[in-house]
Amino acid sequence: MKLMISACLMGTRCRYDGGAYDSMVLQNRLEKCTLIPVCPEQLGGLPTPRPPSEIRNGRVITRDGRVVSRDGRDVTEAFARGAQEAEKIARACGCECALLKERSPSCGSSIIYDGSFTGKRIPGEGVTTALLRRSGITVFSENQLEELLAWIAAQGS
Ligand code: SF4
Numbered sequence: 001m002k003l004m005i006s007a008c009l010m011g012t013r014c015r016y017d018g019g020a021y022d023s024m025v026l027q028n029r030l031e032k033c034t035l036i037p038v039c040p041e042q043l044g045g046l047p048t049p050r051p052p053s054e055i056r057n058g059r060v061i062t063r064d065g066r067v068v069s070r071d072g073r074d075v076t077e078a079f080a081r082g083a084q085e086a087e088k089i090a091r092a093c094g095c096e097c098a099l100l101k102e103r104s105p106s107c108g109s110s111i112i113y114d115g116s117f118t119g120k121r122i123p124g125e126g127v128t129t130a131l132l133r134r135s136g137i138t139v140f141s142e143n144q145l146e147e148l149l150a151w152i153a154a155q156g157s
Contacts, residue, residue, distance in 0.1 A: 001152050003030065004090050004098035004132070006107045007037040009142055014039040018049040021142075026099070029145060033152070036093050040106040040128040044082025046075065053079070055105050055124065056115035067105055067127065070117050079106060083128040087135055096155070098132055099148055102141035109141045 008015050011023040027035070042048060051069040067079045083106065090098065100107035105126050112124040129139045140148040 001033045001097070001155065002036060002093050002095045003033040003152075004036045004038060004086070004093070004095040004100075004137070005030075006099070006101040006104070006142075007039040007042075009099065009101055010035065010037045012037060012039065014042050014048050016041070016048070016050050016052045021101075026142065026145070029149065030099075036089065036095055038086045038089055040082030040086045041079070042082070043085035044078035044080070046078050046082070052117070053105050054113045054115045054117060055127070068115070079127045082106060083131040086128050087131050087137075090132060090137055091135070095137060097138040097140065097148065097151065098129075099140050099142060099145075100126070100129055100132075102143055109139045 008020050009023055009026055011020045013020045051071045053067050053069045053075050056066050056068050066074055067076045069075050100109055102108050103111050103113065105112060106128045108126040109129045110123060111121050112126060114120045114122045132139055
């Protein structure tokens with residue numbers, strides 16, 4: 001099973017603040033998968049470190065839903081470009097599912113921040129998650145490891 005995974009969950013220091021997450025538990029539990037790490041925000045051309053961004057109005061890009069950084073820049077295009085590049089990689093590698101970092105404006109899959117930069121969380125999905133799902137790729141978060149493993153087992157791989 002080929003699994004796209006947020007690069008920061010693999011220990012790559014690509015987070016907005018230059019940090020990463022401890023990856024050993026995930027890597028051990030997913031040892032039977034071929035992991036394809038990507039960071040959509042870097043793929044979209046954003047630097048690391050970078051100001052944090054949130055989806056304004058808490059909605060994935062629509063006419064009135066934009067991605068803005070804390071310093072006030074509209075970074076919607078970079079986020080959209082990163083999502084498209086990640087989706088291209090997923091298709092080229094034959095990924096059927098993805099494990100992406102919850103709460104990120106790119107990678108979140110059920111919770112994101114509301115765009116006010118106050119720490120308020122709301123139900124929603126990131127830009128890359130939305131595009132991957134539209135392409136038929138099943139997306140889980142790092143909080144759904146058991147669900148992901150059950151889903152993989154159900155695929156017979
Ligand atoms: Fe991690 Fe995704 Fe944010 Fe990149 S865009 S740092 S992979 S959560």
